[in-house]
Amino acid sequence: MTANALAGLKVLDLAWVVAGPAIGRSLADYGATVVRVESSTRIETARFMGPFPDGFADPNRSALFGTYNAGKFGISIDLRSEGGQAVLEDLVRWADVLVESFAPGQLARWGMAPDRLHAINPRLIGLSSSLMGQTGPYANFGGYGNMGAAVAGFQTIVGSPDALPIGPYGPYTDYVGPRFGLVALLAALDQRRRTGEGCWIDIAQAESGVQFLAPQIAHGAATGEYPGANGNRDASFAPHGVFRCSGEDEWIAIVARDDAEWETLAGLIGGDATDARFATLAGRKQDEDRLESIVAGWTAGRSAAEIEAELQGLGIPAHRASSSEDMLADPQLQARGHFVTLPHPLGGESVFDASRYTLSETPARYPRTAPHFNRDRDFVLQDLLGYEASRVAELDAAGILR
């Protein structure tokens, strides 16, 4: 049996919702001891968001919370109280890494500014995740996830060219920010190994989002042209669309990557599809409405599964627009073990995503579900921090552990 990649790494996770907690989740998968501190009186947003087992809303059972916090230990501490802040100091002394996503300046208001924490623990690697970053004129411009997509340039590029933009699904920059944050953090761990020095990393979701528009930034600066919403079309390919199939709310995505793939597809569709004007990309782009209606006419009478199998059999990119039911039944995701199921300590099961990195020698491990409130209080305070049981009882009686 091989050791875990990050065995021995101690992580204090003060983050909430998605962008911050996603980082600690990845560390926990590879053997880090991740202690998640939260409040059970000011409950974090993700616990209120579904999906929930059997559709029954319960803040201890949110699948969104479950997937971003699997593998972590959980304790509730009132960080507004002095006693709570003293416990937090002990956790800072214990930790290698601290991840937080409070509004910029909140830690400092609790007397826990980075300088102070580094005085307590000079080797600490801190990471702050926020919408705009910890510095700059708009550092305190805060808000909900949909605002991240708006400020980062993603609202304008999702929709139809002739209508108000729709925007991406959910808080898009929450999906992007932690990916850059995790890489920065892992590099910091390697750097600390060589220098012994801690540091503080500042991740702005808005800036992370801009990284995923980097070619358009370069292009915009060079040409003054900025992308808009273009439905499902793409300037480099046609057809490039999502077409209705025979089943209820069933859709298939189809792309012809070159003229040869279109020729094969046109041969299958027959009729108007074989029009010689469609033989080149330029010809297909010129009459794309008609092209798409021909493809749509062909898909309408077939199931997505049938089209996917037939086109993939011919080497043409096609896949159903997978619903969550489709994903659960997807033989590929099954073969890859994507959905991990563990018994939940409060009964039933917890299902969450597997790690996105399949490591051949030190694979991810899933020793425990995301914590329900205060699940690991005694383990954290007694086993990790060495508190006597009597002290835990005192803290509890003082109302600090909630």
Added chain:
Amino acid sequence: MNGWLSPYRVIDLTDERGLLAGSMLARLGAEVIQVEPPHGNRGRRTAPFDAEGRSCYWSAFAAGKKSVVLDLADAGNRERFLALVATADFLIESETPGYLDSLDLSREQLRAARPDLIHVSITPFGSDGPKRHFADAELILWAAGGPLHPNRDNNGVPLRISVPQAYLHAAADAAAGALIAHLARVTSGRGQHVDISVQQSVTQATIGSHLAAAVGHAGFSVLNPPQTPGTKAKLDLSGSGSRTRRSKWVVRDGLVEMHLGMGPATGERTNNLFAWMREANALPAELDDWNWVTLPKRLESGELNEESLEFARGAVARFLADKTKVEIQTEALARKLLASPINDVGDLLASEQLIARGAFQTVTEGDCTRTIPWAFAHGPDDMFAQASPAPQLGADTAEILAQLSNTQEIDA
């Protein structure tokens, strides 16, 4: 010291589907050598293009790398390539599963050249499984991984993001997977294979919706939250109309995103907006006593209704119509409004915040200049390398291959 990862060398064989991974490591200081075929990497021919037809995609995601031309399809180059791999800490590739094996460059053969190699594969569906050979395209993976299905256009058709995103999620994951494997190697001395599936990477772009069936939550959507049992029919928070119309406001130079929140969580923010309108004499008398924190009670009692909300919406729309995005963002910051500008790329390039934080760097790439995002985090000064451009084809071939022959002579 020029970047935290400056001790390390990376061989990068990825095409446009994986270039970002090596670029992230390069920006952190790693020496990243893009090994390209004689006709150049496909990323050099990936949109968008400038007026001269040069790829801005390449400029953005090959920035900071070196370029060595070595045709792997020519068996005569195999030993030379393996000698290069022997000098590397990481190898990142996005080849079709099985292709490298066909060149006698299997994982085992690569690790024979460099026993502690971290070998990262980025593939559309993963290196194994029944769909590993499926034909791929960005839209196809967005469809297979979950984020396409729940997002709908005004006609109910599943809707993508118009700028390709799927491969970027996977490439960023590849950089993280490489470093996790590296930290394992620090203790074990052993290399390993890191397998990234684009399909699995993009599952993270659904805010958990893709887990609904797995946990048995029928009909779940974050756009239409389920009815809480025992409550009345859900109020439309800001009048009739589509999801888009409820949150988008047309202002002088574009659009602003803003929900007119009500109730204890966000009502105060809408009160702040009304306070601004009152100061500007733009709040109709009928709305003067509105308190958005307690508004739900007045709606439930029937004292106010959808029509009243539509009237309020109209007043807000008229108030915002002659203001600019920057004006509104400034007030949103000062007054704690839940409003944000809907920025396009031009706004990003001009953004006071992004400029103040040094988000963009301008580099000279061949005979043109390029403005690109560089540092993806803020931290100590030595964290990132100096910004440098995407390489010209084969710019470093002579130097890197000369190092190899020197090494081989020393070994001999």
